[in-house]
């Protein structure tokens with residue numbers, strides 16, 4: 001299993017699917033990680049493979065938090 005190099009989120013746990021396209025190999029899906037990084041995935045008979053990855057959209061000043069996701073912590 002691979003994880004996001006930016007936030008460590010497991011690639012198998014898809015946060016958001018932006019679009020899916022059928023291809024001769026199977027299907028290509030654009031997904032967004034918990035950190036905002038775009039991923040291009042190829043979904044074939046062998047499983048899902050992340051073939052391209054973008055940088056996170058939001059680069060926050062504070063990089064202390066290691067927990068992925070946007071869960072509010074003021075509870």
Ligand SMILES: [Zn+2]
Pocket residue numbers: 004005006007008009033034035036037
């Ligand atoms: Zn990420």
